[in-house]
Amino acid sequence: xxxxxxxxxxxxxxxxxxxxxxxxxxxxxxxxxxxxxxxxxxxxxxxxxxxxxxxxxxxxxxxxxxxxxxxxxxxxxxxxxxxxxxxxxxxxxxxxxxxxxxxxxxxxxxxxxxxxxxxxxxxxxxxxxxxxxxxxxxxxxxxxxxxxxxxxxxxxxxxxxxxxxxxxxxxxxxxxxxxxxxxxxxxxxxxxxxxxxxxxxxxxxxxxxxxxxxxxxxxxxxxxxxxxxxxxxxxxxxxxxxxxxxxxxxxxxxxxxxxxxxxxxxxxxxxxxxxxxxxxxxxxxxxxxxxxxxxxxxxxxxxxxxxxxxxxxxxxxx
Amino acid sequence: xxxxxxxxxxxxxxxxxxxxxxxxxxxxxxxxxxxxxxxxxxxxxxxxxxxxxxxxxxxxxxxxxxxxxxxxxxxxxxxxxxxxxxxxxxxxxxxxxxxxxxxxxxxxxxxxxxxxxxxxxxxxxxxxxxxxxxxxxxxxxxxxxxxxxxxxxxxxxxxxxxxxxxxxxxxxxxxxxxxxxxxxxxxxxxxxxxxxxxxxxxxxxxxxxxxxxxxxxxxxxxxxxxxxxxxxxxxxxxxxxxxxxxxxxxxxxxxxxxxxxxxxxxxxxxxxxxxxxxxxxxxxxxxxxxxxxxxxxxxxxxxxxxxxxxxxxxxxxx
Numbered sequence: 001x002x003x004x005x006x007x008x009x010x011x012x013x014x015x016x017x018x019x020x021x022x023x024x025x026x027x028x029x030x031x032x033x034x035x036x037x038x039x040x041x042x043x044x045x046x047x048x049x050x051x052x053x054x055x056x057x058x059x060x061x062x063x064x065x066x067x068x069x070x071x072x073x074x075x076x077x078x079x080x081x082x083x084x085x086x087x088x089x090x091x092x093x094x095x096x097x098x099x100x101x102x103x104x105x106x107x108x109x110x111x112x113x114x115x116x117x118x119x120x121x122x123x124x125x126x127x128x129x130x131x132x133x134x135x136x137x138x139x140x141x142x143x144x145x146x147x148x149x150x151x152x153x154x155x156x157x158x159x160x161x162x163x164x165x166x167x168x169x170x171x172x173x174x175x176x177x178x179x180x181x182x183x184x185x186x187x188x189x190x191x192x193x194x195x196x197x198x199x200x201x202x203x204x205x206x207x208x209x210x211x212x213x214x215x216x217x218x219x220x221x222x223x224x225x226x227x228x229x230x231x232x233x234x235x236x237x238x239x240x241x242x243x244x245x246x247x248x249x250x251x252x253x254x255x256x257x258x259x260x261x262x263x264x265x266x267x268x269x270x271x272x273x274x275x276x277x278x279x280x281x282x283x284x285x286x287x288x289x290x291x292x293x294x295x296x297x298x299x300x301x302x303x304x305x306x307x308x309x310x311x312x313x314x315x316x317x318x
Numbered sequence: 319x320x321x322x323x324x325x326x327x328x329x330x331x332x333x334x335x336x337x338x339x340x341x342x343x344x345x346x347x348x349x350x351x352x353x354x355x356x357x358x359x360x361x362x363x364x365x366x367x368x369x370x371x372x373x374x375x376x377x378x379x380x381x382x383x384x385x386x387x388x389x390x391x392x393x394x395x396x397x398x399x400x401x402x403x404x405x406x407x408x409x410x411x412x413x414x415x416x417x418x419x420x421x422x423x424x425x426x427x428x429x430x431x432x433x434x435x436x437x438x439x440x441x442x443x444x445x446x447x448x449x450x451x452x453x454x455x456x457x458x459x460x461x462x463x464x465x466x467x468x469x470x471x472x473x474x475x476x477x478x479x480x481x482x483x484x485x486x487x488x489x490x491x492x493x494x495x496x497x498x499x500x501x502x503x504x505x506x507x508x509x510x511x512x513x514x515x516x517x518x519x520x521x522x523x524x525x526x527x528x529x530x531x532x533x534x535x536x537x538x539x540x541x542x543x544x545x546x547x548x549x550x551x552x553x554x555x556x557x558x559x560x561x562x563x564x565x566x567x568x569x570x571x572x573x574x575x576x577x578x579x580x581x582x583x584x585x586x587x588x589x590x591x592x593x594x595x596x597x598x599x600x601x602x603x604x605x606x607x608x609x610x611x612x613x614x615x616x617x618x619x620x621x622x623x624x625x626x627x628x629x630x631x632x633x634x635x636x
Binding site: 028029031032033034035036037038039040041048050053055056078079080081086088095097098099100114117124125126127128131132133284293294295298299301304308310311312313314315316317318 | 354396397413442444602626634
């Protein structure tokens with residue numbers, strides 16, 4: 001075995017083997033330029049869950065303004081992520097057999113052409129928006145709520161009940177809060193209001209508790225005033241769809257105290273993240289995250305510094 | 319924020335929200351029971367690479383017979399993998415624009431109905447087996463070579479040149495080696511011979527070096543006598559398709575010295591694994607592994623114990 005740096009990197013070495021046959025290749029195959037459909041399916045007990053990707057955005061490292069820059073850059077470098085951190089926007093569909101629940105809805109047109117692909121992912125996954133019985137929102141930021149409406153402002157899920165935390169719904173409809181918000185944030189209020197408006201007559205505001213049998217909203221406030229997770233339970237199996245508990249896995253598992261610039265209440269967001277990560281590690285529950293690498297499912301364990309994330313096995317069968 | 323163990327685990331709490339509307343769900347959507355197509359596309363410079371999954375097998379922890387059982391179980395438990403370790407079987411297609419090269423071919427019928435799905439993955443990825451110009455084999459174990467032939471024993475890639483290391487080809491055709499092998503291993507010899515037989519008139523045996531422009535075979539012996547990696551280089555971009563350098567990420571990044579029962583020369587396999595992991599960490603090159611979780615691409619970094627694996631971002635675009 002002669003495996004040294006030279007052989008490892010050697011690009012242009014001539015073939016050394018037995019006589020090459022005069023073999024004529026077929027016509028060139030075209031490059032295809034298309035990605036695989038953006039869904040992934042798995043079972044939680046008897047429930048069928050489909051992870052769906054709306055696209056990707058870049059989170060600039062500067063949005064972790066409380067992070068030590070050198071430490072943050074070292075963590076990104078170790079995990080081979082650039083400072084403009086590629087970040088998934090995921091949603092999850094849960095079919096309990098009795099109801100089809102969609103958790104978050106992607107961006108629609110709110111965040112540019114690199115996103116808004118949830119309708120395509122739903123179609124590829126053979127999930128008809130008209131069959132969605134409930135849309136549960138973890139919170140009402142545009143990358144979670146704006147997919148509620150189509151380009152004309154109509155309900156993208158014509159038969160769905162909308163379920164959202166009452167504190168979340170109230171916050172984005174609070175004119176005083178909107179008027180106090182920095183100018184950059186005002187469109188978030190108007191966008192959130194527009195997104196939920198077509199559902200006004202079929203909106204259920206809750207403060208935790210049952211969304212549907214087997215699905216329970218769990219308050220996890222901080223990122224927004226009503227940010228909530230969805231606990232999925234079927235038999236002994238469980239999944240915690242944790243919304244925006246973590247925005248950048250490469251940073252916030254190791255350093256849960258590094259808040260994200262868009263957190264409404266950073267101290268509360270940090271306390272929530274610590275509590276949930278610790279509980280998830282203790283309970284060994286599978287988690288799903290809207291900004292974890294697609295399909296965004298895995299497990300949490302404790303590490304020497306903070307926590308570690310272990311993506312789930314990509315299984316060819318459900 | 320009241321996020322305690324109770325609220326986190328609470329499953330059956332009644333909804334506490336505003337009055338639920340008398341909302342009638344649509345007809346139940348059926349469970350679909352089907353997985354997403356098993357391919358994933360990405361660019362390496364101007365080359366288009368498609369990761370393809372042939373299915374999954376289970377590696378029993380007992381096949382790491384040199385591993386300390388308690389340590390091995392602890393590593394598996396931390397990464398949430400059971401002792402019958404779910405393990406991907408991947409292959410990779412590289413379209414350089416001038417030639418379409420398939421690296422390994424999956425199992426076909428050699429390893430049961432949970433595998434042999436490469437033809438389906440190729441079709442889903444719009445890759446026509448008749449357009450494959452070269453099949454490069456990392457080695458001739460059945461989960462890499464048996465997909466060369468269809469159920470009738472004919473060439474599955476009718477227009478492809480077969481490229482394989484001369485030591486590898488010679489080993490599996492060596493009657494003395496076959497006769498010395500344990501009884502369980504004899505079918506491996508016969509299977510390898512059957513798989514390559516239809517390609518006899520268009521086989522190029524090499525000892526490292528160029529497979530096609532931009533693609534270089536790099537010896538990485540130990541797992542088998544001629545086990546080889548394929549170095550993909552386009553412009554400044556690179557990818558190291560490392561075959562079976564690692565069989566279980568949860569174990570062998572942390573403990574490269576834990577050989578796998580099917581290694582032909584365990585000491586050489588360990589030395590190769592250490593050398594390649596160390597070089598991959600230094601060079602920060604993207605790697606692709608036939609038994610890393612699909613799509614099996616990522617990076618290697620040094621860790622307090624051994625190395626760490628960082629799966630690549632799943633990008634919705636190429």
